[in-house]
Amino acid sequence: MSVHDELTSVQRHLEEVLRSVGRLEQQIGSAGLEMRRVHVDADHLRESVALLREAADKPATQKRPDLVTIPDTPYDDSLWVDTDDEGLGAHHGPEH
Numbered sequence: 462m463s464v465h466d467e468l469t470s471v472q473r474h475l476e477e478v479l480r481s482v483g484r485l486e487q488q489i490g491s492a493g494l495e496m497r498r499v500h501v502d503a504d505h506l507r508e509s510v511a512l513l514r515e516a517a518d519k520p521a522t523q524k525r526p527d528l529v530t531i532p533d534t535p536y537d538d539s540l541w542v543d544t545d546d547e548g549l550g551a552h553h554g555p556e557h
Contacts, residue, residue, distance in 0.1 A: 464517050465517065468510065468514050468517060471510055472514075478503055479503050479507065482500055485499070
């Protein structure tokens, strides 16, 4: 099954869950903490599936950021002349 087919299947099942949650709310009421949590969780699932669908619809080139090459060569020591090694004290000795 393709990603699109899987997302469509998840969406159909989620719609059934949402209908069931609605029927439960009618039977036991929506005032209880447990029912409110189930309703909120179902809404979050709906939003998450929508985000997944959006991400799946984007071209593959947009899913992966550009890689940045970091050289293995040492840094130029002149970049660090006005700094101290944190926790080790200054290179020029203790200040008086």
